[in-house]
Amino acid sequence: MSARSPRPHRDDVRIALAGLLGGLLLWGAGLGTRPATDDLVLWAGRWPVLLPLAVTAGCELLRRTRPRTGLLTGVAALTLDTVTQGSLVTVLMFTDLVYAAVLYGPPATARRVLWNSGLLTVVGTVVPFAVWRVPEALLIGVVVGVVAFTPGATGWVVRNHRDAAEAARLRAGQTALLAEIDRVQAVTAERARMARELHDLVANHLSAIAIHSTAALSLDDPDTSRQALGVIRENSVEGLAEMRRLIGILRDSSGDTEPAAAPTLDGLGSLVEHARANGLDVDVDLDPDLDCAHTALPAPVELAAYRIVQESLTNALKHAAPGRVTVRLHRRDHALDVCVTSPFGGVRDDGPRAPGSGAGLIGMRERVALLQGTFEAGPALGGAGPAPGPANGPAPGPADGAGAGGGAGDPAAVVRTWAVRATLPITEGETA
Template identity: 70%
Template sequence: MAVRLPRPHRDDVRIALAGLLGGLVLWGLGLGMRTAEEPNVLWPWRWPVLVPLVVMVCCEVLRRQRPRTVLLVGTAALALDTTTQGNIATLVMFTDLAYAAVLYSPLASARRILWMTGLLTVVGTVVPIAVWRTPEAVLVGVIIGAVAFGPATTGWLVRNHRDAAEAARLRAEQTALLAEIDRTQAVTAERARMARELHDMVANHLSAIAIHSTAALSLDDADTTKQALGVIRENSVEGLAEMRRLIGILRDSSGDTEPSAAPTLDGLGALVDTARANGLDVTLDTTHVKLPAPVELAAYRIVQESLTNALKHASPGRVTVTLAQRDGTLSLRVTSPYGDRDGPRAPGSGAGLVGMRERVALLGGTFEAGPESAPDSPDSGSSRDGKIWTVHATLPTTLGGTE
């Protein structure tokens, strides 16, 4: 199986070509770092200079893909270059290999290369001084530091800046992603809140309109029709007022769209009177003091939706609404006859129960809704088969419980 060599980076190719061109120009001009008469020059001819030059050029091409390998090969080529007349281009390209090895190698390898070049610089300074005992011996360490440790240190600094920039970019992307998630969740929560408000404010009036319009169309009695039309008009006006309040919440502007105060438990009496006008036999029993606004709004909407459901689905009989405050909670219970009606008096979507459950969950309370056996009492309002539909919610009345 053939091994596919990595494709060199175009910048590395340019660096290699520049190094080759510079080395050939220097070789052609006869400019070397050493003369043929020096004792360490084992190859006094000019052509051996080209061998380490070409090897170094090949290493430059793969400086990103194989940084550690080309550093080893480049070190051997530099050692070979010291036995010839030498070429400054070969030395300069080796410094670039040391720089690239620290910049592109894995972190552990880059750290080892940095320490090794530093140790080599120290050894190259101390040992010649100890052996030769001349000031000129320091130049050996200076040269090693300039050729190996200096480029490696530069690569380490550039690597740190690159990694810091990448980390900052990732943090910025994560921050933007979290901000988008928060925005999406906020929009979703606001849409759910407005859906609950729209349903709770309008469904009661539209249900009454649907029921009384059906009665007006089905009964051939002028007085009944007139009474039904009066109820329809009253619910239409109230529904329009509620819609304007909702539009005011959405727009928060002046004029007739200015939002009014949210309903409170003080309005339960008027809410029950409206339910009675729509044909429900409702009794209200409430004992409570002033509560936090979110608690009062939720309790009001739950009672409102429960009466709307009773208007649409309950069997003939009494509907009871009971509110009691005790031990830091508000207990709300609405019961209505259940089980005798063949179908609803007005169509429903089931969103009312979902909205009530969401309101209670947002306040950290508990919610239950469903049929249960009625107590043995003439005022229980149960149907003939002894079943009642009960909505029971428990809401915390402290501010900490409304978070």
């Protein structure tokens, strides 16, 4: 089944009706035609003029939907009009067909019409003058130029402006789309940063509260319960203070990328003391160079190192077996190494452990990735470093012969640990 032809545009219908009615009015008034005595009139009489007029008006209906067909039919109608007494309206409608073919037709058709009309204008100017050798012969080229080339050139200029406007509109749409993508990415990144900050600020305090409140409820010793309640109150107050600070940062409209009061390595001592108060045996190995003022670290590096140690101590409080937790911070030429090891395997016998969701490891990995550093977390032997494997997956069980007591008859027992190690690059010129 053949496809239906597109309906004419309503503006084209108006143009066709206006041309037809205008031609009929001039024809009825005896205007806009050549005299019958003209030598070029081969088909004399008033009625033959109406045929090319009606055909050209019908071609106007195709000026947008089928401009090439309309122009070719219009050329035939104009040729027929030249051997009659002619109608000025037929010529005017033909110029509109040329204009529409260049403006609405395919690019190849537009170029072909423009080149052919230009060539026809040149031929219509040169050949008659060369044959008749009179200045009046040049008028033929002028008429051809006005009827064919001028409408085509006008349509070409309008087409170029239209294409430029369309390209500008597409570029504006693409720019708006890229801006929206950037906005969504910025919002997502900010939400991730806020989630990391919120988790790191309150996870440590809430974990301690959960552990000590469970201990207070499970033990029937008044002294132990009173001590647990004191730890709970201390962690609650500190957690509320940290929450207020985070809320103040969110309300601040200064546009800073990091809070002005972001924790630094200077607060590492109080962080360790707080972990010890919660029952952890923490040993700190801090590079002496980090205490020198002239070796101050960039703020993002200090914040990331502090949060990694904080989250590692929180995880040790929730999941580690009894034993010593070691925190090591050493500075190399262009990087800061952070390593936290804690006992791995077994079950705490000095109290319950708080549940965890693994969000802490995700947050640590994201912080290190933002600084283009490396991060590993996993079981290790003797604190030698994390074993290869995903940092966010479940912890594997102790290896055969590598438990807390080592192999049978082995005089040098191997300690099974959980290690978190991060390398934070320090770019030249970033330090204070």
